[in-house]
Amino acid sequence: MTIASLLAKKGPKVVTVQPEQTIRQALALLAEHNIGALVVVDPESRPIGILSERDVVRAAVRDEAVFTKTVSALMTRDVILGVPQDDLESVGRTMTDKRIRHLPVVDQRRLVGIISIGDVVKAQRDLYRGEVENLQMELTEEHGRPTGR
Amino acid sequence: MTRPGTEAQPLRVAIVGAGPAGFYATDQLFRTPGLVVEVDMYDRVPTPYGLVRAGVAPDHQKIKAVTAAFDKVAANPAFRFFGGVELGRHLSVDDLRAHYHMVLYTTGAQTDRRMGIPGEDLQRSHAATEFVAWYNGHPDYRDLTFDLSQERAAVVGVGNVAADVARILSRTPEELAATDIADYALEALSASRIREVYVLGRRGPAQAAFTNPEVRELGELAGADVTAQPEEVEPDELTRQALERAPDRATQKKIEIIKEYARRTPTAKPRRLVMRFLVSPVELRDDGTGAVGGMRLVKNRLYATATGTLQPKATDQFEDLPVALVFRSVGYRGVPLPGVPFNDDWGVILNAKGRVLDPQTKHPLVGQYTAGWIKRGPTGVIGTNKPDAAETVAGMIEDLARDIHLRPADPSPAAVERLIRERQPQYLSYQDWLRLDEIETRRGRETGKPRVKFTRVKDMLAALGRA
Numbered sequence: 001m002t003i004a005s006l007l008a009k010k011g012p013k014v015v016t017v018q019p020e021q022t023i024r025q026a027l028a029l030l031a032e033h034n035i036g037a038l039v040v041v042d043p044e045s046r047p048i049g050i051l052s053e054r055d056v057v058r059a060a061v062r063d064e065a066v067f068t069k070t071v072s073a074l075m076t077r078d079v080i081l082g083v084p085q086d087d088l089e090s091v092g093r094t095m096t097d098k099r100i101r102h103l104p105v106v107d108q109r110r111l112v113g114i115i116s117i118g119d120v121v122k123a124q125r126d127l128y129r130g131e132v133e134n135l136q137m138e139l140t141e142e143h144g145r146p147t148g149r
Numbered sequence: 150m151t152r153p154g155t156e157a158q159p160l161r162v163a164i165v166g167a168g169p170a171g172f173y174a175t176d177q178l179f180r181t182p183g184l185v186v187e188v189d190m191y192d193r194v195p196t197p198y199g200l201v202r203a204g205v206a207p208d209h210q211k212i213k214a215v216t217a218a219f220d221k222v223a224a225n226p227a228f229r230f231f232g233g234v235e236l237g238r239h240l241s242v243d244d245l246r247a248h249y250h251m252v253l254y255t256t257g258a259q260t261d262r263r264m265g266i267p268g269e270d271l272q273r274s275h276a277a278t279e280f281v282a283w284y285n286g287h288p289d290y291r292d293l294t295f296d297l298s299q300e301r302a303a304v305v306g307v308g309n310v311a312a313d314v315a316r317i318l319s320r321t322p323e324e325l326a327a328t329d330i331a332d333y334a335l336e337a338l339s340a341s342r343i344r345e346v347y348v349l350g351r352r353g354p355a356q357a358a359f360t361n362p363e364v365r366e367l368g369e370l371a372g373a374d375v376t377a378q379p380e381e382v383e384p385d386e387l388t389r390q391a392l393e394r395a396p397d398r399a400t401q402k403k404i405e406i407i408k409e410y411a412r413r414t415p416t417a418k419p420r421r422l423v424m425r426f427l428v429s430p431v432e433l434r435d436d437g438t439g440a441v442g443g444m445r446l447v448k449n450r451l452y453a454t455a456t457g458t459l460q461p462k463a464t465d466q467f468e469d470l471p472v473a474l475v476f477r478s479v480g481y482r483g484v485p486l487p488g489v490p491f492n493d494d495w496g497v498i499l500n501a502k503g504r505v506l507d508p509q510t511k512h513p514l515v516g517q518y519t520a521g522w523i524k525r526g527p528t529g530v531i532g533t534n535k536p537d538a539a540e541t542v543a544g545m546i547e548d549l550a551r552d553i554h555l556r557p558a559d560p561s562p563a564a565v566e567r568l569i570r571e572r573q574p575q576y577l578s579y580q581d582w583l584r585l586d587e588i589e590t591r592r593g594r595e596t597g598k599p600r601v602k603f604t605r606v607k608d609m610l611a612a613l614g615r616a
Contacts, residue, residue, distance in 0.1 A: 001528045001529065002528075004495055004526060005495075005525045005526040005527075005528040006525075007494075007495060008492065008495035008496075008497045008524070008525050008526045009497070009500055009501065009502055009503065009524050009525045010501060010502075011499070011500065011501035011506050011511060012492065012494075012499065012506075012511060013501075013511050080455050080456065081455055082454075082455065082456050083454055083455075083456075083458075084495075085454075085458070085460065086454055086456045086458040087356075087458045089395075090391070090456055090457040090458040090459075091456045091457075091458070093394070093395050093457060094455075094456045094457045095456075103456070107494075112494060125536075126529070126533060126536040126537065127529055127533060129532070129533070129535065129536045130529045130530050130531075130532035130533025130534070130535065130536065131530060131532060131533075132532065133530075133531075133532025133533075133535050134212065134215075134530045134531055134532040136532075137212070137214055137215045137218065137531075137532065138211050138212065138214065140214065140217075
């Protein structure tokens with residue numbers, strides 16, 4: 001299964017922020033959309049970084065003036081990007097191994113979505129539940145009623 | 150007026166599409182504590198069950214047992230079925246909005262993805278989905294023809310649908326006769342002259358989507374020897390590394406099964422099923438008459454994307470495959486419904502967790518929902534639609550609690566029935582279907598099959614004494 005099917009039911013909305021915006025503006029977006037990270041994009045809407053709530057927390061501990069800083073000062077620049085054809089399995093493994101909570105997804109460099117580790121866990125859980133459901137159905141058929149075989 | 154969902158004012162829900170997602174959603178609605186709900190389910194074909202009837206292979210009867218659970222759901226007096234009623238033809242979204250508090254679309258993925266190569270539209274190049282619908286007796290596909298007088302066929306793709314198609318093409322008439330395959334398909338396949346069936350994967354065995362029981366079945370066919378090429382089934386360095394990092398027994402097993410196929414020496418079975426890996430079709434060749442006369446393949450090697458997914462990359466090595474019949478099985482895709490926002494990127498209804506979104510504002514449309522393949526795309530097994538439908542139904546219940554629902558002018562069950570009788574007098578009810586089911590299974594018992602399907606709408610109506 002690819003991560004396209006996770007994006008398919010997330011709607012078209014990816015909350016983004018520009019690098020020159022302030023941390024105060026970024027925090028307002030995080031709060032408004034009830035999310036944990038923002039994709040930082042250039043004027044062509046291509047991802048150039050990610051700003052997570054943790055980035056802000058870490059900076060705030062050292063610096064009272066964090067609110068007026070720019071997003072570019074705090075964002076993580078070295079971002080791993082996914083593509084829609086990536087397998088759910090390898091995405092899950094990479095996110096766990098590298099402790100990434102949010103994966104921006106691009107198609108021909110265009111930002112098409114963002115996937116959280118929560119999305120990955122839920123998708124994997126639903127796949128397992130689906131398989132269990134199928135197996136239970138088959139068992140019920142074998143033992144529950146005459147099959148004619 | 151009180152909020153719907155009570156004895157005085159039941160919540161009225163329309164479900165468009167009578168496949169697994171629709172039935173799982175209905176079940177969830179009926180199980181919601183304290184909710185009084187009535188469900189009307191529609192399908193454009195007269196019979197229920199969606200792909201369980203028209204998609205699941207006829208030699209996989211065990212999985213079709215899920216229909217017993219669907220029948221239980223349908224036995225609820227608050228459930229009605231309107232078979233043979235199509236959205237956009239007999240009813241519009243506005244009609245539904247005028248009669249229901251909530252509308253749920255569960256129409257599945259009705260078409261195939263294209264390969265995007267020259268020659269794809271030649272004769273004898275088919276969507277696997279059409280072949281599947283044909284051998285399963287789907288009324289809209291029963292009159293298709295497939296040229297089974299050719300000796301070599303290729304199935305492009307290594308998912309479970311590809312495995313189904315390859316298996317059905319390779320089965321003996323005796324094997325097929327014991328299934329509920331459509332009778333005209335049994336006849337055509339019994340006269341088939343196909344001797345070789347190629348199954349083509351663009352990546353290696355470890356990355357192939359088909360599941361182990363399906364792979365194993367290919368090695369147990371009565372009339373076909375399975376084979377594979379040793380150099381294509383041996384995991385490459387990247388695959389070995391991935392498996393070392395995250396050992397996965399199912400994948401290991403899959404590789405072992407296929408490696409064993411590569412070691413087999415053919416016996417004298419009349420057919421050969423050839424599994425090929427790390428190859429992609431680049432062109433279908435015209436035989437001079439507008440039909441497929443061959444296929445050009447490029448060999449691939451794997452590379453890792455940033456997230457570690459192994460993807461194919463074409464090399465400069467090509468190969469010609471002398472096949473004259475091609476089945477494309479590289480994925481399904483949803484079809485837009487008239488009046489319902491669509492997300493072209495993913496081939497699904499535009500939605501967030503099952504709430505249909507307004508394409509302009511990106512906010513949820515009041516009272517419109519989706520579940521199943523038309524919500525998330527074609528992934529998972531039948532049972533995967535259960536948690537998927539549960540997510541959507543949870544959203545419906547949440548919205549109801551916030552009094553977000555449609556305000557239909559006339560929500561009475563009688564009003565809808567009047568409208569449908571006027572627009573599509575030939576519709577089938579669930580009672581009608583249960584009678585057809587009984588006739589089909591009785592005809593099956595007489596001939597040693599699970600059932601003999603009705604494949605024409607007029608035959609169904611005639612059997613019900615309504616033609």
